[in-house]
Amino acid sequence: MNALLKFITCGSVDDGKSTLIGHMLYDAKLLFADQERALELDSKVGSRGGAIDYSLLLDGLMAEREQGITIDVAYRYFTTERRSFIVADTPGHEEYTRNMAVGASFADLAVILVDASQGVLTQTRRHTRICSLMGIKHFVFAINKMDLIDYQQDKFKKIQKDIKVLLAEFDYSTAQMIPVSATEGDNITKWSNHMPWYKGKTLLDYLETIDVKENPTETGFTMPVQRVCRPDHTFRGFQGQIESGSVSVGDTIQVLPSGETASVKLIYEGDKEVQTSSVGHAVTIQLDTEIDISRGCVLVENTTLNVNSMFSATLLWMDDTKLVEGKNFLLKLGTQSVPATIMNIRYKIDVNSGEEVYADAIYKNEIARCEISTASKLVFDKFEKNNALGSLILIDRVSHMTSACGVVEQTLNREHQLTWHNMDITRDFREKQLGQSAKTIWFTGLSGSGKSTLANELEKRLVAMGKHTMLLDGDNVRMGLNKNLGFREADRIENIRRIAEVSKLMNDAGLIVLTSFISPFAQDRQNAREIIGDAFMEVYVSTPIEECERRDIKGLYQMARKGELDYFTGVTSPYEAPEHPDAVIDTSQHSVEECVDLILQQLQDKL
Template sequence: MNQPSTLDDPTAQVATYLQQHETKDLLRFITCGSVDDGKSTLIGRLLHDTKLLLDDQVAALEADSRRHGTQGDDIDFALLVDGLAAEREQGITIDVAYRFFGTDQRKFIVADCPGHEQYTRNMATGASTADLAIVLVDARKGLLTQTRRHSYIVSLLGIRHVVLAINKMDLVDYDQGTFDAIEAGYRELAGQLGIPHVTAIPLSALRGDNMLEPSAAMPWYDGPQLLGHLETVEVERAATGEAFRMPVQWVCRPNHEFRGFAGTVVAGVVEPGMDIAVLPSGRRSKVARVVTQDGDLARATAGQAVTLTLADEVDASRGDVIAAASSPPEVADQFAAHLLWMDDQPLLPGRPYWLKIGSRTVGAQVTEIKHKVDVNTQDQLAAKHLELNEVAYCNLYLDQPVAFEKYADNRQLGAFILIDRQTNATVAAGTLDFALRRAGNIHWQHVDVDKAARARIKHQTPRCVWFTGLSGSGKSTIANLVEKKLLAQGLHTYILDGDNVRHGLNKDLGFTDEDRVENIRRVAEVARLMVDAGLIVLVSFISPFRAERRMAREMFEIGEFVEVFVDTPLEVAEQRDVKGLYAKARAGQLQNFTGVDSDYEPPTDPELRLDTVGCSATDAAAAVIAKLADG
């Protein structure tokens, strides 16, 4: 009996089609550029003209175009992508909108990125996983600041292929001279940024010119159409021959007989019997099994999610990297890095943040801003802080070593974000360039006499008592009374006062936010050494920022740091004005004075709060002594 052919079997036809779709190549790309250059319209036109919309989607688009559209009786293709209500009301893209579609040649994931400057951080998010960028330019406006900013970020994030989509050619009468001038200007910019592959296409997303078919209105153009180029462009992908790397996402222990390390292979190939190293510890073992939900594999390649079991009981945890022992990545705790600042509050060197790289999170500081970049001219500018959307080249210090690779070699092990420790908001994104080796020969020197021995001989418990409050609140007065009482008890103390320290250790610092951060960092380090010497150190500083007080607290062991909030309302402190500082600040003679033109962030959970309006300095000092006695 003859078997039915695939051509006669609908089920087999569907299975064949699905199999072909699963094995098609995937291209991730973004659309970016200045606001209102037509990014959403371009994507909407692509989806519509490739017949990838269902009938009800087309009907909804037509209805939305009549209700929200900007094209009269015609379809407004941008509404396919601008899904947020705020976007429809304002006519702009705010968030990153992802769309999935495919043709017979390829599958696509496209990220429509916002054009407004304040949403540059969203654009960086979309670009972080892209293989190609479509940079749109309005033919009427040419290259704008945001075009240059987005192109800089495209270069920073390692995207090597750019389609320069010179849009709205219908509004310049399809003029070749306009196209040629914009293309020449962009190629010069791409050369400065190191973007090697640029394909310029003149088009009208709204009218469909050069989107799928050649435009009869531009017979002078003989290059590719947009969709055809997206279907055929060859982008560099990570080769499977690269050394194996897998960040550990999770330690899998379903029972006492199984212990595996789950993660996604980000480079190379792994197979049973392979020699591996776990980083940053450097411990070595062999791969015993490569486990998946569907059973064990003989090998796994980049992009596959697997669970590895090892031949030895190796200590590894979330955030570690399992790598080929023959070619492991570097491990370091100091780096040179490119940084895009994405927070409304400025970046201040020395302020502590969390750094997340892969699945590992560690403490971090930007120790130095080497320079920031003018996105228009690519000039390197001196900077002491970074504002929203500024990009810079910085030095980073981490409190723990991490395994890494240069971002140009491995995106997953070379990209990071910075996180605010108080709000948990992502405040920056960056790429690692290389490790700094300047402190590689410095190690902790062992000493036989430790803090406990120094404390025992003094018969006291070392502490750091940190007085914080506005100028004129009474910090120094109370700290002085506390020291006299402790000295009367035979205890060993020292006062670090803000004014006194600025005559010596910190005399090179001013009162900018950046200098205030460094002021507190230095004082906290000195206080830590004094506590290590077995002393009770009393620190009297305004210390206006919570982040720096938290940084100081984290330098001490639990129970050693006592935060005392000398709580005095601004109007009371200003009435006292013993030193005449408020009067000078109000007169404009003192800049960045806390409470006048610089903020004070009161503690949220201090160990002790002193209301100096309701009690005397003597009573406040007694309260501090009692707190110390209670432990």
């Protein structure tokens, strides 16, 4: 029997993906009697006038059956005499491209359906591109609904030519085109009498016999550490799955990113001790030397991986909100999880032509090449060389939703030109010299809420207490350091990043920094907190928008409501209130002096 084949079905909406797989299972006698009976009964109230609706075998959600479309990924496991299969039937609607990408991430082969009456569509091109992005090298194009075009060979050849043009820009190993009818069963499990001109294999026969084994490009040993096993004080093992190569007892391995080396003392597969283990096996490895190893480290031998904090990647953007430069995420690669920032959007890729197109923002279901910087060094490789250490996802730090998936293209060696210099005069020394603890008091709130007034009054109070301070006001900074920035989302993100970096430098000088910025987005304030560290203290000026608008002597709110001012927080752009600020104050309820007293009361344990 041939090895297990994991494949995905994809294509445009209503191309017949679920019907194709359902008909294959039905004709191949791969259903239990009760499943077959349930299908026949369900079909009586279906959309085919009582004829068997094979898509019902896979479309199990009520919404799927009502609309006649696939929404979620449906996995099916089946075995024929010649092979075992796992198929992921994925949705074709553009809205559910995220689900399709999830299915593609596990597959060795893609069955892409093309409606013979419509030809190659935009979604067909998008799904082909995503499959290639996910590392799929084997393609089957099932030209479906041949019955609707009277099984004409000329139309099949025209679509076949269009597919060859599409595939020309991708790196693939095999590509087969098969004319089928999912509803009538032509060329699915048996040859069609309607298409004597087709001499190739049926779809099932092709899937049963194709060899999808690839010669690994990575031959050295790599194992990302998933867990440290410490059942008692006598044993400390490192658990994970071997992603490439093999390892044996006595081998000298290197631990990345630290670069330390040790010899393999013991190897366990489950509870069984072995002398050697290879790719695909989950193992526990004990070393002969105590080394600081934790989840995210990578054990390697006879291979070279990148240890860097900057690289370029191709991303499939899956979030409803757009991607702009400067956005911060949690990046997961292998077993590593680190904060990461999109430094630069190089270009997006046109789905139809494959051309590189300039873009300052990326929207849902678009594919783009970006430059990424991580908060700490990451162990990675090019995706084409090592899939496990070259594939990644980006997770929104606020909603915890997966925003993007992608693959590493190349490392960026800019940081090798730089060296961090440790100074003899440290922050601790300056704090002791000034007799204070350096902090950043970050005022956030709507325009007109009273941030600048409070920050100014608080600074005077702190100076009177003998403290050394510096006040950074939003308008003042934008007239100097950040005068080149506008008010688009990317500019606002960069504005806050720069202020956070300046505040950190001033904290290193031992100063108490007060900042007054609207900083409307929770993610941006979280980024600032991570840059500044434990010195960050957030003060939310919660003055109601009605009071802010009443105080607005510049008339900005009125201009924004008339549509004369774009990106104005509270009117044409949202404000995300802090969930857990260090202090909260409403300036409409108290005088300035009372507000400062209240702020000092709330922060007294931290100043």
